Amino acid sequence: MRCQSSLPFQERNKTAEAAKMANTEKRLRILIAGAGIAGLATAISLTRISEIANLDIQLYEQAAELREIGASIALSPNGLRTLEKLGIDEALGDELGFRGPSGIPQIYRHWKTNQVVSVDTFGNVPDRRHQTARFHRGHIHAALAKHVPKEWIHLNKKISRAESNDDGVALHFEDGSSAYGDILIGADGIRSQVRASFYPDYKLRFSGKVFMRSTFDASLVEGKIPDLPADAAHWWGTNDSFFSSRLGKGQYTVVGAYDDGRSAEELERSVTWDQVGNVQFLREKYKDWHPVIKALTELTPHARLYPNYAGESLQTWVPASRVTLVGDAAHTHGGAFAAGGSLALDDSRALGLAFKHVFAAGGSSFSPENIQQALKLYDQTRRPHTARLLSIVHGLMNRKAPTFATPEEEDEALRSRMRSRPDLLWLSEHDVEKAFQQVVAESEQRNLDTQGTTRATQPYQKAESVVASSALGSKL
Template sequence: MEYQGMRTLEKLGVHNALTDEVGFRGPSGIPQIFRHWKTDQVVSIDTHTNVPNPRHHTTRFHRGHLHSALLEHVPRESIHLGKKIVRAEADQGGVSLYFEDGGNAHGDILIGADGIRSSVRQSFIPDYKLRFSGKIFMRATFDASLVAGKIPDLPADSIHWWGPKDNFFASRLGKDQYTTVGAYDDPRSAEEVEKSISWDQLGNVEFLRERYKDWNPTVKALTELTPSTNLYPNFAGDALQNWVFGPRVTLVGDAAHAHGGAFAAGGSLALDDSLALGLAFKEVFSSRKATFSARNINEALGLYSQTRQPHTARLLGIVHSQIDKKGTIFATGEEEDAALVARMTGRPNTEWLSEHDAEAAFDAVVEQLEGAQRQVRLARPETKIDRDIQPQGSKL
């Protein structure tokens, strides 16, 4: 979790996720370190630019530990497990969810936070399709004692090793866990991959070891000590232009921006979405004390969508351009290596992503709308229509 996610956890009051017990911060304080697959040399790093609080430094969590920290802030009775949504509906009067078990639920607002294969999103955009990036990730989390002290020169920091085609990532996590992530290309179509590999399916750890057997001794040893690995076919979807469906429905997290985990930004983006959504509700229902009407709900959701859509659309643009890039065939190993080093040293600066300030972006959207409303009033005498100026963000 990068800076923006850590700061947002603090803003949301989830202080229990900021401890060194729950998350791991590398001893060097360098957020991203990139090493060469064969030589093991550090080729490139990212640094924190404007992150004065060490608690906000890039932190690596086991997903379940972050969930537990968040759960401490949610009343247990408001969580209903085992309720798979098959369909969502909305109209001016309210929203409805229909579950696989035949049950249903109704309410005032629907916030679809159901991940990259969101059923809520699919209910409102039935022809939305994910695209297979061509990569399958092989990921493992296990007790750090399996590798600690067992590999000479094992870096204490989290490391990305970049190879000509694939990368390898290894890191300590909070609560003495450790993670390894490898990848391979799968030339099959999205449909074939979907049919043959399910999300989180157990993979073949021997295949992981075989893929990385010619890498530097540290990576090789890490694959040998990784006890098992699970598979995650990598998909991404196009940016949605508008995150508001009808007056009362929106999306957060991967459901809203199906970026497939690129730049390890998904957790932070989902938290920033939540912060912006909370700020939008506060702005409309607390600061302006608006009534809880469909129109005002729609206005709050519009503020949220306008805050988050442009930021995540920029990321999705990068993700799709990376998928579109065809692999270059090199005449010699030297040429291939030179291209790899050039790619590593020429990585685009992603500070706009890792140090993005969602609250400042939200304030800018509010200010811009207020400015536009002032302009309308100045241009002609105030009328009732001006006072009730239409909220942005909804097509309905």
């Protein structure tokens, strides 16, 4: 489906309706808003996981080119297993992603002493390729982009608005053009215009934290800092934290996460996401931390700023009968627990599974009812899972910072917090396919129950309808 600026939405729908009447075997036109990790993975999943042949997928991306942008991104076992299912095998090896020599997914160190206070452990990840790996976001993005035909991706297409009715969907762009299709998938990130079109009152809230991130050649720090951990390390202070890790392809990352202190309004006015930051500020902020961290900031050549926002869980991810959301557009958890990349991949897989279940496996037509059934199965698989994460995120954001009588008391409280972190295995090792099968089983059980109830409570109507259909049969 190409962009069409000349056809108004209503007329376009009439054309679509006529085509639908004429050809029940028509291709299903899917518009994907945004070609980030979620958008690309969704395009791949809808072709490979769903196994539906006649899909016409078009992605609309605001950027002028798909290039290596961003800093570090972690993928946990759930995301890596999904990458494998999507067929992105080149991302599973040790070239693109970094796994530490200890085999421990995350190590938490004390800000001042560098002492290891706590560690995460894997639950059940026997295959090393599925163990948590750290990437430059651009490398994962590029690996996905290689699996999406270039002609499907329309660049320089900044979405201003989306709309939908019973017959179709439309995306409208800032350049005045529009695109029309049968299904719309909003994959346009945390500030999604698709979400805003259907939830105009939805608000994001500043978490109070700003992430200052940098990615650079590992040779700038490795071999130059005594005691630099070979594994990824997460140092916790009372309010702020610092993260460092090698990444794949010889890259290295540092991330300072600090309480900004400014009000949400002030921050909104003065800091934009991905803005170039002042690395001198990073050095100043962490100058009293352990010498390893101090040295890392001194050797960090540049940095960018990422103010962290989060929003509430949506009531539905199917805000209109032909529209859904994936990735950060659907679950606005911000940078919490480095879960965004893996969640986006699992969203895409769940949507592919839902399409396969309704259209490919069942051989059903692309009717409005079937479209809605597929989108609802997807929603029921993913929304409760991410709602659980969002409730943790908001709990942390609402937490009042305690006050302490002495530095020793404060330090003890920090160590205790580090040791009693929430267990997040349900998130990092989530089995999205199992969750999907469970939703399908529950939905089938509900249908059986409803049929049973109908039979039990409405025997008369049931008998009538049997009579009606047999009367019709005798006329044929």
